[in-house]
Amino acid sequence: MLDPARVFIALGSNLGDRDALLRRARALLAALPGTALCAASRLYETAPVGGPDQDDYLNQVVELRTSLAPWDLLAGAQEIENELDRRRLVRWGPRTIDVDILWYDDFEGSDPRLEVPHPRMEERRFVLEPLAELAPDLVLPSGRTVAEALAGVQDQDVRLFAAETAAAYPRGSENRVMDQAAVHAEIRRLAKAKDAVILAHNYQRPEVQDVADFVGDSLGLSRQAAASPARVIIFCGVHFMAETAAILAPNKTVIMPDVNAGCPMAEMVDAEGLKALKAAHPGAVVVSYVNTTAAVKALSDICCTSANAVKIVQSIPADKEIIFTPDRNLGAWAAKKAGRQLILWQGFCPTHELIDVVDIQLAREKHPNAKVVVHPECSSEVAEMADAVESTSGMIRFCCNDDAKEYLIGTELGMLHRLRMDCPGKQYYPVTELTICPNMKMTTLDKVLKALQNDGPVVTVDAGTRAKALLAVERMVEVGP
Ligand code: SF4
Numbered sequence: 001m002l003d004p005a006r007v008f009i010a011l012g013s014n015l016g017d018r019d020a021l022l023r024r025a026r027a028l029l030a031a032l033p034g035t036a037l038c039a040a041s042r043l044y045e046t047a048p049v050g051g052p053d054q055d056d057y058l059n060q061v062v063e064l065r066t067s068l069a070p071w072d073l074l075a076g077a078q079e080i081e082n083e084l085d086r087r088r089l090v091r092w093g094p095r096t097i098d099v100d101i102l103w104y105d106d107f108e109g110s111d112p113r114l115e116v117p118h119p120r121m122e123e124r125r126f127v128l129e130p131l132a133e134l135a136p137d138l139v140l141p142s143g144r145t146v147a148e149a150l151a152g153v154q155d156q157d158v159r160l161f162a163a164e165t166a167a168a169y170p171r172g173s174e175n176r177v178m179d180q181a182a183v184h185a186e187i188r189r190l191a192k193a194k195d196a197v198i199l200a201h202n203y204q205r206p207e208v209q210d211v212a213d214f215v216g217d218s219l220g221l222s223r224q225a226a227a228s229p230a231r232v233i234i235f236c237g238v239h240f241m242a243e244t245a246a247i248l249a250p251n252k253t254v255i256m257p258d259v260n261a262g263c264p265m266a267e268m269v270d271a272e273g274l275k276a277l278k279a280a281h282p283g284a285v286v287v288s289y290v291n292t293t294a295a296v297k298a299l300s301d302i303c304c305t306s307a308n309a310v311k312i313v314q315s316i317p318a319d320k321e322i323i324f325t326p327d328r329n330l331g332a333w334a335a336k337k338a339g340r341q342l343i344l345w346q347g348f349c350p351t352h353e354l355i356d357v358v359d360i361q362l363a364r365e366k367h368p369n370a371k372v373v374v375h376p377e378c379s380s381e382v383a384e385m386a387d388a389v390e391s392t393s394g395m396i397r398f399c400c401n402d403d404a405k406e407y408l409i410g411t412e413l414g415m416l417h418r419l420r421m422d423c424p425g426k427q428y429y430p431v432t433e434l435t436i437c438p439n440m441k442m443t444t445l446d447k448v449l450k451a452l453q454n455d456g457p458v459v460t461v462d463a464g465t466r467a468k469a470l471l472a473v474e475r476m477v478e479v480g481p
Helices: 018-030 070-083 125-134 146-151 163-168 174-193 206-211 218-227 239-248 271-280 294-298 309-314 328-338 357-366 380-385 392-401 414-422 445-454 463-479
Strands: 005-013 035-040 044-046 057-066 098-104 109-111 114-116 196-201 214-216 232-236 253-255 285-289 302-304 322-325 371-374 406-410 427-430
Touching (some): 005 018, 018 035, 018 070, 018 174, 018 414, 044 125, 057 125, 070 098, 070 114, 098 114, 174 206, 196 218, 206 414, 206 445, 218 232, 232 445, 239 253, 239 294, 239 463, 285 309, 294 463, 302 309, 302 463, 309 328, 309 463, 328 380, 357 371, 357 406, 371 392, 392 414, 406 414, 414 427
Parallel strands (some): 196 214, 196 232, 285 322, 371 406
Antiparallel strands (some): 005 057, 005 098, 035 057, 044 057, 109 114
């Protein structure tokens, strides 16, 4: 490893959700081994150079400190371009992302694949303008400083992207950016050193999603927990999810960055109450949403997630009664889709029940071309009004495969980040800004770092409960989405 070098990298995008793509590129740069993102310029727009008519570029320059050698950094930059779906079929075609190394302290490269300092940077205002925010006194190969070179290209059209973006990167914000980027880099370093895999639910904070190895819904994360070869699982979600991972992977250490992050819906059903309901309906099959405690899972015949609830209800013989816990809304939706009568526990998600039919009406008036996609934890009245009722993984599939350009999303707000990452190039609006699950937001980047540093807090499930709950959880995983 080398001592950390100062590097400036130009980012550009003119295809898809450019702002989101640049944000993702910054997070991926910060996640490179031995690398911290120290500063980011504001965003600038400019017309493409040398190509046929196409959309304007969004440009930015970022400053890194990295221990990667120049060629390793280039390989990392190219991996980021691949991950963000850059196509190299047409030389001057539009692209989701450009990641160009402009400058690497004390290094000069003349290989056509690694020309550093970048040979055309002094001619281009869209490079010099953001670079001047970070390093106006940097002396370029011509002997001029960045500020002097910038004065010579003022005739080129380069505009600040938008007022709100400018506000997001005020001068002097570098420390804030550096703090988060440095924490991100340290988390990735420790995860590797400790053989840990980081799993994050779709409702987690964007920066927590960005540092994770896998982001997904309960079912997807359960599968990752079971299949991952890692020794340690850092579970960024709520308590029942970490418990489910501990049930599926007893030989791994399951750690929750904030062990107090619970799920109010999961706490609405208790083992004693469920035992009483089972006694009143002997012979009934108990289907429990995965949002339940291990003790309730141990009393259940099969678990389900919102992605496979309908399939699981359909799989139960028609002559059997079915008890469904704890979510009355998911249960009512699954009953309708599967054409079955269910005995519903009267639990609910307080976050999804905040969405009202009036919110849908108002949101539709504001975005008349948007399709409404809601989660089945919403009330039946809200689900009735939607164009689609989907689990979080279903929302991604639906929006990626659908030809609309705008969507109103009725679920926890963290999902909008995931949609922007996975289905860029479309607009996503929340049905209401109120749908923030306080428990899901308890996990912060700092807590993820502390969890890795302290090897805890560890979540365990006692062996007796685990053995009973495992059957129900394994059946859920086997059925799949
Ligand atoms: S969004 Fe609802 S179901 Fe999910 S963790 Fe929060 S309270 Fe529980």
